[in-house]
Amino acid sequence: MHEFQNKWLNLRETVDRNSRNKRILYLINKFFKNKKNIRIVDLGSGAGSNYRFLKSRLLNNQYWSFVDISHKSTNYFKKNIKLSSKIKKNNFKIVDVINNLEKINFNDYNLVTGSAFLDILPKTWFKNFYKFNVDTEIVYFALNYNGNFKFFPKHKDDKKILNIFNKDQKSDKGIGELAVGPDCTKLINKVFKRTHKTYVLDSTWDVSKNYEFQIYFLNFCREIIQKNKLNFDDWLKFRLKNIKEKNSRFILNNKDFLAIKKKINNKFIF
Ligand SMILES: C[S@@+](CC[C@H](N)C(=O)[O-])C[C@H]1O[C@@H](n2cnc3c(N)ncnc32)[C@H](O)[C@@H]1O
Numbered sequence: 001m002h003e004f005q006n007k008w009l010n011l012r013e014t015v016d017r018n019s020r021n022k023r024i025l026y027l028i029n030k031f032f033k034n035k036k037n038i039r040i041v042d043l044g045s046g047a048g049s050n051y052r053f054l055k056s057r058l059l060n061n062q063y064w065s066f067v068d069i070s071h072k073s074t075n076y077f078k079k080n081i082k083l084s085s086k087i088k089k090n091n092f093k094i095v096d097v098i099n100n101l102e103k104i105n106f107n108d109y110n111l112v113t114g115s116a117f118l119d120i121l122p123k124t125w126f127k128n129f130y131k132f133n134v135d136t137e138i139v140y141f142a143l144n145y146n147g148n149f150k151f152f153p154k155h156k157d158d159k160k161i162l163n164i165f166n167k168d169q170k171s172d173k174g175i176g177e178l179a180v181g182p183d184c185t186k187l188i189n190k191v192f193k194r195t196h197k198t199y200v201l202d203s204t205w206d207v208s209k210n211y212e213f214q215i216y217f218l219n220f221c222r223e224i225i226q227k228n229k230l231n232f233d234d235w236l237k238f239r240l241k242n243i244k245e246k247n248s249r250f251i252l253n254n255k256d257f258l259a260i261k262k263k264i265n266n267k268f269i270f
Contacts, residue, residue, distance in 0.1 A: 009046075009049070011212060012213075013049045013052070015213060016115065016116070017049075017053055019143070019203045019204060020053065020143065020256060021201035021202060024140060025058075028111070028138060028258070029058065029059050031137070031138060032059070032060050032110065036060065037061040037062070037088065038061070038063070039062075039065075040054070040058075040063065040111045040112075040113060041066075041106070041112050041113070042064065042065070042066050042113050043117060044114050044116075044117035045066035046070070046073045046077070047076050047077050048066070050114065051066065052082075053142075056086075060086070061086050061087075065091050065104075066090065068092075069094065074092050074094060106132045106136055107135065110137050111136075111137070111140065112136050112138070113140045114142075115143050116142070116143045116145075118180070118185070118188060119145045119179060119180060120173045121175075121179060121180060121184065122178060122179060122180065123183075126188055127191060129188075130191035133192075134195055136261065137260070137261045138261070139188075139192060139196070139258070140258050142203060142256045144184045145169065145184075145252070146185060146255045147169075147181070148253040149162065149251065151214075151250050152208075152248065153248075155239070160232070161221060165221060168224045168228075169181030169182060170182075185200055185255040185257050195261065195262060196259035196261050197259070197260045197262055198257070198259045199257070199258040199259075200256075201256045201258070202253075202254075202255065202256075203255060204252065205251060206250075207251070208250060211243050214250045215240075217250065222236055
């Protein structure tokens with residue numbers, strides 16, 4: 001994998017790990033407490049950060065399937081995967097889950113999961129995904145960008161930059177359709193609350209002391225500004241100066257989503 005990409009993924013993985021909502025793990029483990037083995041599918045598994053987070057925190061024996069469209073990320077993950085005695089089996093599938101969702105047999109899994117994945121999907125995906133997962137016991141999508149970030153100290157152009165960033169998040173991310181961007185949690189919650197008890201919990205990144213991370217994020221903003229042929233040099237200089245002087249704070253709002261199949265009289269409604 002590209003060195004820049006690798007560095008960013010490592011930086012992000014640590015921040016993601018610390019930001020995830022821990023109550024969700026408690027709820028998942030409580031739900032599966034009487035199961036010896038659980039089967040899990042990780043959508044948009046990338047280089048494996050969702051697996052690395054969950055594998056040691058889930059209490060059951062685990063059978064994992066990893067699904068991604070990218071051969072490159074999948075090969076990297078495959079090469080570096082670390083197993084443990086709780087991991088009974090794992091397999092990797094190259095599938096475009098936007099256009100070929102039916103290729104995943106969701107009935108095979110107890111837990112359907114993904115991280116930093118929902119916001120790149122098109123609006124039509126959510127109903128389709130729900131159709132295949134009406135009976136899934138647990139659906140868990142972590143770290144969904146929620147449309148807000150803040151740098152401190154403030155600058156007069158902050159709001160404009162946020163709007164440009166959010167507009168970019170809703171643009172076509174190479175899939176031929178507009179992405180839902182910050183609306184992803186609202187959309188997934190809307191469909192699953194019909195049959196599942198749903199939770200939308202906070203997983204905000206607070207990287208106020210992580211200046212390296214802030215520089216990366218600032219560079220993403222710079223790229224978006226340049227792509228749109230806009231001029232926010234004053235804002236960029238101001239932000240860079242504050243980061244370099246270690247006088248900058250940064251938070252970005254994410255939400256974690258959990259859906260647990262509702263029971264009637266202690267039985268699942270299938
Ligand atoms: C932002 S990354 C998240 C990766 C990982 N889950 C994490 O938390 O670091 C999004 C992942 O979705 C994958 N992806 C994008 N479009 C996809 C599609 N249509 N089908 C399957 N995976 C896709 C990308 O290859 C990438 O690995």
